[in-house]
Structure formats: C-alpha cells, structure tokens
Amino acid sequence: STRFIALCPTSIPASAGEGVGLEEEQRCRSELRERFLRTLIKMTNKPVNFDMYEGVQVQAKFGASDIDVLNFQVSELQTPIGVQKEALLRCQDMISFSFDV
Amino acid sequence: TDKRTKAPPLERPGERRNAEMKRLYGEDAPRIQAMETAMQLNFDRNCDRLQPKYWPVIPLKL
Amino acid sequence: KKMKKKSKPPEWSAYLSKLVNVSAHNNHQYKGWVFTVDPVSASVVLVTFPEENQPRVQVVLGHAVESVEVVKDGNRGNTSRLASIFSSHGATDLST
Numbered sequence: 001s002t003r004f005i006a007l008c009p010t011s012i013p014a015s016a017g018e019g020v021g022l023e024e025e026q027r028c029r030s031e032l033r034e035r036f037l038r039t040l041i042k043m044t045n046k047p048v049n050f051d052m053y054e055g056v057q058v059q060a061k062f063g064a065s066d067i068d069v070l071n072f073q074v075s076e077l078q079t080p081i082g083v084q085k086e087a088l089l090r091c092q093d094m095i096s097f098s099f100d101v
Numbered sequence: 102t103d104k105r106t107k108a109p110p111l112e113r114p115g116e117r118r119n120a121e122m123k124r125l126y127g128e129d130a131p132r133i134q135a136m137e138t139a140m141q142l143n144f145d146r147n148c149d150r151l152q153p154k155y156w157p158v159i160p161l162k163l
Numbered sequence: 164k165k166m167k168k169k170s171k172p173p174e175w176s177a178y179l180s181k182l183v184n185v186s187a188h189n190n191h192q193y194k195g196w197v198f199t200v201d202p203v204s205a206s207v208v209l210v211t212f213p214e215e216n217q218p219r220v221q222v223v224l225g226h227a228v229e230s231v232e233v234v235k236d237g238n239r240g241n242t243s244r245l246a247s248i249f250s251s252h253g254a255t256d257l258s259t
Binding site: 022023026027029030033034037040041052053054056058063064065066067071073074075077079084086087088089090092093 | 125126127128129130132133136137138140141143144147148151152153154155156157160161162
Binding site: 069 | 171172173175176187188189191193198199200201202203204206208210216217218219220221222223224226227248249
C-alpha cells in the first residue's frame, strides 16, 4: 500500500545478510509506534489545544484518531467564531497540539 | 498494481495488511495491529454516532 | 545534530528521553523531553514538567517539523518518569 511504501524508504535492503539489522529496525519501530498510540489513547476525553496553520488556535475534547493519523474526531470544539459540538479536524491543518496529563 | 486509495489499510482484505505489518513490526506486529484496530474502531463508531463535520470546512493547508 | 526528514527508526530511537528543541513551520519552537517519534507520521511527542503544574504533552506533527536538535541527554530518572506518565495507571498517581 502507499502507506507501507512511505514507511520503508530504502531502509529495508533486499539483500540477504541484513537480518539482524532488520530485526533491530522492527523492534525500534514497534516501540516508537506503540508509544505514539499510547499517547493518543492517553489524550482520549482530555481538553487539547491545537495550533494550526494560518495562526488558528482552537481547543476541543479529543475523541479518537484514525490509524493513519489523518483525522481527529473531537467534541466541544471552541473556534474563534463559536462552539461546534462535534467536529473532525484534519491533521494536515495542524502544526502541533498539547494537553496536560 | 496498487492503486492509490483513501481507504485505510484496515478496510482492505486482511492478508496484504498482515504481511505489511509483519514486515514493519516483526514479532510485535500482532500487538501493534490490535492497538491500531481498536483505535480505528473507536474512531468509526464515534463518527457513526456523532456525525462530526470537518472544521474548518475548507482545509487550512491545501 | 539535526534530524533528516527520512530518518530510520533506529535513528529516531536515539532521541528517546533526550531534551530536544524542535523547530517547526513558521519559526515555532518547542522544547521538551522526547517520549517518542511516530514512525508512521514522523510526529514528535515531547513532555515538559512545569514546576507547579501537571506534566504537559506537546505533539509536533511530522509534516510541520523542520529540525530537531538535542539539548541534553536523557538519564534513568526522566526515562522512567516519562514511561510512568503513559502507563495506564501511573499518571493519576503521579499528579496527585
């Protein structure tokens, strides 16, 4: 898939004899990915501040993310022009987001 | 052969995704896959139930 | 020590538990301890420990990241502190 291709930029050589390197890489990738997924899980139902492009700043209660981290489902989105009860935010629109734990 | 689609890998026939996951994550693939699947199911369920609309309507970054 | 856009997971792993400065789009600067770098989106997860407040998590999206510079190496103490924040039960215990 395109997602897979994007993830494996020449980093897994076709040649044999790199087995140890591959396993190490997989182990690192798993740890990094699991930590990221745990970060998103931790964010569930918390108020999150989003810094977006064009200087837009909003706050919302985080609900869930899709696995490709393209969209966030949020509630009580406080926009500059009012509150939207249920919303989807595009991760492409974001520069960063933050929350207290 | 592999067309660019917007569908998440989850929605594809499972075998290809399983192979990709195995290649990316090795022995940990089932655990990562389970976490991702749970997250996607949550997302789908919330979207079905709450019918959220994109904000802003037009993407900030095209 | 700047992160290249197409770093491999082992290179990203080298940032774990270190204090870094992330430069992002439009001169946004973020400083914090690295909890992880998502291998799918290249997003960087930073944690800060404000003195009188709860720990704060800041995620900088991979597409907005311009560079990552190491300010300080990690140590055992902050490695376990970082881990405990994200474990299922540790966080509430820590913050009370």
